[in-house]
Amino acid sequence: MSRGATITPPAGETARRAYDLQGCLVHDLRSKLRGAGLRPTRQRVALGWLLFAKGDRHVTAERLYEEATLSRVPVSLATVYNTLHQFTQAGLLREIAVDGAKTYFDTNLSTHHHFLVEETNALFDIPGAQVEVGRLPEPPPGMVIDRVDVVVRLRKA
Amino acid sequence: MSRGATITPPAGETARRAYDLQGCLVHDLRSKLRGAGLRPTRQRVALGWLLFAKGDRHVTAERLYEEATLSRVPVSLATVYNTLHQFTQAGLLREIAVDGAKTYFDTNLSTHHHFLVEETNALFDIPGAQVEVGRLPEPPPGMVIDRVDVVVRLRKA
DNA sequence: TTACGTGCAAATAATTTGCAGTCCC
């Protein structure tokens, strides 16, 4: 069982193109995993699929676990956590710095920043390069700047 | 007992000035608390003292609890958490947005940003106005920008 | 006096870990 996440060849012209695309993406994913020293197991490919097939996303472990369950991909919550961290280490995901209890993972790897709605803890990308950090501080001796995170906190007008 | 945190008049000219200053700060603190609808109880004043007497600080609840214990101010961890949140609501503290499990509270209320050392999770202020956010994005309709947090992540060179 | 605070211990919430069994190469 649990082959629900496997791609089945669909009929029709449009669907055919979608299938090729999917096959390509899945292939890419498998390659990436392999390149990062991660075996492309059923669970990892399925979770990767859920993460990367829908464009840029911000997920929590809990949320991804729900989605996997809904998609008939039986994974354990622990595996979701492990996989998210492994993907992050492999450079497929970015962990986002917002406070609040939960950890968010972002599939958008390009340099960009975030809006945070304070009441709901909803998180979304700030489109394009609409934020620019003008001056950067001198890092302390012996340290280098790894990354700059900007969080724009929003509340109702 | 537990009067360890109480201010005892010291001898000497310099010390005398320090005492006046302290008395003043404590008085300010009590007023602030009252203004915010918080009774200036022994615990709140003691914790406020630990927080505000040493200049700008970044503390976690756990750390402040330790300090209080070392200073012979017997408070429970739960009270430390409550107090930190009450102070934050009262505008005496700022909660800082970094990821990682722990929540940091900052006694520096002025607009400023932070360095985060990734391995140790150490946090410190970026001095002065060394960071400038050039362009800010348009907030979505019905929302206003509450605050912008910038975290500059550091790692060893 | 009396409502607001506090301490304690137990409850939650998010995440991690240990280990026995499973699957990919």
Place this chain on the structure above:
DNA sequence: GGGACTGCAAATTATTTGCACGTAA
């Protein structure tokens, strides 16, 4: 076949809550 991966449940860590008692106004 063998080591990497997974699932489960139990362990950790950070924080919150319920409730009896204490204390400032």
